Amino acid sequence: MPINNKRTLAKRMETIQPFHVMSLLGKAKALEQQGRDIIHLEVGEPDFNTPQPIIDAGVEALKRGNIHYTPSLGLMSLRQTIADFYQTRYDLDVPASRVVITPGASGALLLIIGALIGSGDSVMLADPGYPCNQNFVRFVDGDIQAVAVDESTSYQLTAELIEQNWQQSTKIVMLASPANPTGTIVPKDEMKKIIQLVKDKQAYLIVDEIYQGLVYDMESSCALSASEGAAADHVIIINSFSKYFQMTGWRLGWCIVPEHLLEACDHLAQNLFLASPTTAQEAAMVAFLPETIEILEHRRQIFKQRRDYLYPQLSALGFKIPIKPQGAFYLYCDCSTFTDDSMTLAHELLETTGVAVTPGIDFGQNHPEHYVRFAYTRDIKYLQQAVQRLQNFLS
Amino acid sequence: MPINNKRTLAKRMETIQPFHVMSLLGKAKALEQQGRDIIHLEVGEPDFNTPQPIIDAGVEALKRGNIHYTPSLGLMSLRQTIADFYQTRYDLDVPASRVVITPGASGALLLIIGALIGSGDSVMLADPGYPCNQNFVRFVDGDIQAVAVDESTSYQLTAELIEQNWQQSTKIVMLASPANPTGTIVPKDEMKKIIQLVKDKQAYLIVDEIYQGLVYDMESSCALSASEGAAADHVIIINSFSKYFQMTGWRLGWCIVPEHLLEACDHLAQNLFLASPTTAQEAAMVAFLPETIEILEHRRQIFKQRRDYLYPQLSALGFKIPIKPQGAFYLYCDCSTFTDDSMTLAHELLETTGVAVTPGIDFGQNHPEHYVRFAYTRDIKYLQQAVQRLQNFLS
Numbered sequence: 001m002p003i004n005n006k007r008t009l010a011k012r013m014e015t016i017q018p019f020h021v022m023s024l025l026g027k028a029k030a031l032e033q034q035g036r037d038i039i040h041l042e043v044g045e046p047d048f049n050t051p052q053p054i055i056d057a058g059v060e061a062l063k064r065g066n067i068h069y070t071p072s073l074g075l076m077s078l079r080q081t082i083a084d085f086y087q088t089r090y091d092l093d094v095p096a097s098r099v100v101i102t103p104g105a106s107g108a109l110l111l112i113i114g115a116l117i118g119s120g121d122s123v124m125l126a127d128p129g130y131p132c133n134q135n136f137v138r139f140v141d142g143d144i145q146a147v148a149v150d151e152s153t154s155y156q157l158t159a160e161l162i163e164q165n166w167q168q169s170t171k172i173v174m175l176a177s178p179a180n181p182t183g184t185i186v187p188k189d190e191m192k193k194i195i196q197l198v199k200d201k202q203a204y205l206i207v208d209e210i211y212q213g214l215v216y217d218m219e220s221s222c223a224l225s226a227s228e229g230a231a232a233d234h235v236i237i238i239n240s241f242s243k244y245f246q247m248t249g250w251r252l253g254w255c256i257v258p259e260h261l262l263e264a265c266d267h268l269a270q271n272l273f274l275a276s277p278t279t280a281q282e283a284a285m286v287a288f289l290p291e292t293i294e295i296l297e298h299r300r301q302i303f304k305q306r307r308d309y310l311y312p313q314l315s316a317l318g319f320k321i322p323i324k325p326q327g328a329f330y331l332y333c334d335c336s337t338f339t340d341d342s343m344t345l346a347h348e349l350l351e352t353t354g355v356a357v358t359p360g361i362d363f364g365q366n367h368p369e370h371y372v373r374f375a376y377t378r379d380i381k382y383l384q385q386a387v388q389r390l391q392n393f394l395s
Numbered sequence: 396m397p398i399n400n401k402r403t404l405a406k407r408m409e410t411i412q413p414f415h416v417m418s419l420l421g422k423a424k425a426l427e428q429q430g431r432d433i434i435h436l437e438v439g440e441p442d443f444n445t446p447q448p449i450i451d452a453g454v455e456a457l458k459r460g461n462i463h464y465t466p467s468l469g470l471m472s473l474r475q476t477i478a479d480f481y482q483t484r485y486d487l488d489v490p491a492s493r494v495v496i497t498p499g500a501s502g503a504l505l506l507i508i509g510a511l512i513g514s515g516d517s518v519m520l521a522d523p524g525y526p527c528n529q530n531f532v533r534f535v536d537g538d539i540q541a542v543a544v545d546e547s548t549s550y551q552l553t554a555e556l557i558e559q560n561w562q563q564s565t566k567i568v569m570l571a572s573p574a575n576p577t578g579t580i581v582p583k584d585e586m587k588k589i590i591q592l593v594k595d596k597q598a599y600l601i602v603d604e605i606y607q608g609l610v611y612d613m614e615s616s617c618a619l620s621a622s623e624g625a626a627a628d629h630v631i632i633i634n635s636f637s638k639y640f641q642m643t644g645w646r647l648g649w650c651i652v653p654e655h656l657l658e659a660c661d662h663l664a665q666n667l668f669l670a671s672p673t674t675a676q677e678a679a680m681v682a683f684l685p686e687t688i689e690i691l692e693h694r695r696q697i698f699k700q701r702r703d704y705l706y707p708q709l710s711a712l713g714f715k716i717p718i719k720p721q722g723a724f725y726l727y728c729d730c731s732t733f734t735d736d737s738m739t740l741a742h743e744l745l746e747t748t749g750v751a752v753t754p755g756i757d758f759g760q761n762h763p764e765h766y767v768r769f770a771y772t773r774d775i776k777y778l779q780q781a782v783q784r785l786q787n788f789l790s
């Protein structure tokens with residue numbers, strides 16, 4: 001190859017890591033081709049197909065044939081539908097104009113981080129956390145302040161931790177509730193304190209709520225419920241049709257942004273992706289209808305059953321999970337009973353037992369060698385098989 | 396508003412301009428609501444619906460219900476289909492592994508510019524040109540070298556112009572062929588010289604071929620046909636299903652990248668958008684079938700008829716179009732006979748005649764006040780009405 005890649009690539013590429021689970025996935029695929037039966041507990045995607053009402057609406061939209069660009073910020077009818085959902089479900093008065101439709105939550109993060117962060121700005125977030133969040137910041141040459149969190153704060157940032165770690169450069173604090181990989185939630189009281197703190201600092205709080213709705217022991221909530229008056233000008237909500245609504249492949253999400261950021265979002269959307277997929281937007285119009293929600297709530301119960309099976313089983317095997325996850329579909333397990341090298345363990349589990357999990361390294365630098373993530377995105381019968389295989393391997 | 400936007404937004408937002416045509420569009424919409432009949436010749440989107448075979452394939456894909464994430468670089472079957480298309484249509488041997496599926500050509504530009512450009516790097520491109528191209532560079536804090544081009548080079552960069560304007564920081568040269576807004580093409584001989592030059596400089600050439608297929612007086616072509624051997628390592632092709640294939644709202648494009656950039660593209664795609672819309676990818680599988688191409692070629696003839704009508708008519712009205720556009724669906728017209736302020740003219744045309752066009756300012760800084768762009772993306776009967784109205788207004 002005549003081109004030296006180190007010299008060729010932009011500097012940011014040195015810091016943007018691939019998902020390490022991809023190498024495991026490659027190995028899993030190779031094993032499957034050899035006839036091995038692999039149980040995929042590494043996948044951060046619901047196993048359910050998109051609910052039928054949404055598919056039907058998509059089919060109708062396609063058949064109408066008019067699949068042209070929508071406005072950059074999305075179909076006003078969908079923005080209004082989402083605003084109505086916040087009113088009905090969370091008793092929140094969100095004007096449709098502040099709802100921005102994006103190609104997945106990824107598109108929302110690209111807009112927000114792109115509009116706010118440049119060289120010299122930093123974003124504070126919890127470690128462990130979803131790896132892409134850090135990489136959006138790196139993409140626009142911002143800095144990361146990864147704050148190590150543990151079970152003492154349910155693996156979440158707190159107002160106290162944020163205050164302790166605040167720097168001159170801190171412009172955004174980012175939370176996820178429920179969080180990936182730990183499934184924990186920021187309590188409303190704490191959220192209030194955090195919002196007040198961020199407002200006092202004249203900074204922004206991004207709350208990733210893409211697992212909103214996927215909670216098992218409480219009512220689902222929205223961080224905006226914890227903000228009052230002018231404080232809402234400092235809060236940005238990220239959401240998605242991928243997880244609770246099981247529309248991953250449609251690539252559709254949204255964010256709720258303060259009024260004063262709308263113009264910047266519009267300018268960036270026009271340039272960076274023009275608009276979100278049209279048919280997905282039309283199909284998503286029925287995502288909040290009672291017949292769809294009924295399907296989704298039934299599936300939420302199934303996720304709950306899986307969690308309630310897998311959590312004690314993995315604990316019994318010797319994985320430590322100090323905080324029972326309240327949401328999402330992950331168990332972030334301390335595997336230090338077995339190893340000081342979770343990456344090697346993940347490879348061994350795959351090779352020996354055919355169970356695929358995600359190594360901690362994909363979620364940050366906070367002792368990742370002691371953690372693996374199980375996603376309960378497979379039917380309970382596969383979870384049972386996986387537990388059986390793990391038992392044989394670990395005993 | 397408690398937040399000062401200038402201080403709040405990232406510095407790049409000062410340089411990322413909205414499309415000025417948006418304010419015209421807003422006015423057009425308001426006029427339509429008052430009952431005015433507006434002829435939209437400002438829209439860079441085919442008026443045709445997506446061809447029926449593609450819609451049918453989309454419906455079938457939706458009905459199968461399995462709308463999960465695809466691999467980040469796209470469905471291998473679609474990548475192979477596109478590779479086969481290059482083989483069949485252009486006699487080019489492009490391995491499927493080098494075809495990267497993206498959410499629109501926008502997604503492709505985000506990957507390529509993101510992988511290659513950082514602070515201190517610059518991208519050379521022609522002015523006038525498509526405005527987003529510059530804004531992708533600004534988004535990642537790179538520099539623009541906009542080279543003013545005129546009719547003497549068919550509004551395209553040449554090897555000579557590139558050599559004259561080369562700087563230490565130049566890392567990418569970007570062409571569009573056919574180009575927006577001028578509809579001109581880079582001749583194969585010139586393309587060869589440019590590729591050789593860029594190779595000698597150890598830089599990259601991006602060729603935007605999103606209007607490939609929409610040419611009217613010649614065979615469509617691909618810049619890779621003009622590159623040989625190692626030179627291909629320096630050439631990146633951007634393409635899209637939006638224009639020729641009339642799939643704008645599906646948000647699907649592709650790029651062909653050198654082998655050594657694939658890993659960077661994969662890492663960025665995983666992080667920035669995860670994957671392209673699944674149903675669009677499945678539907679696009681039939682975009683190259685003979686029954687689809689037959690529809691598209693028929694529509695190409697209709698675009699040609701529109702151009703062949705509008706080009707002499709606008710010339711007769713006093714608009715100067717020194718180079719007859721060979722492709723795309725735009726006429727970039729010198730309106731200096733009428734005005735030194737094309738923005739005001741565009742507003743007057745809209746208000747007085749109801750004809751909406753795009754002011755030159757949306758395409759760069761090269762005497763934009765002397766230009767407006769007409770898009771022949773409306774049926775010829777509307778073009779005739781528009782000409783009649785313009786005649787009344789201008790005479």
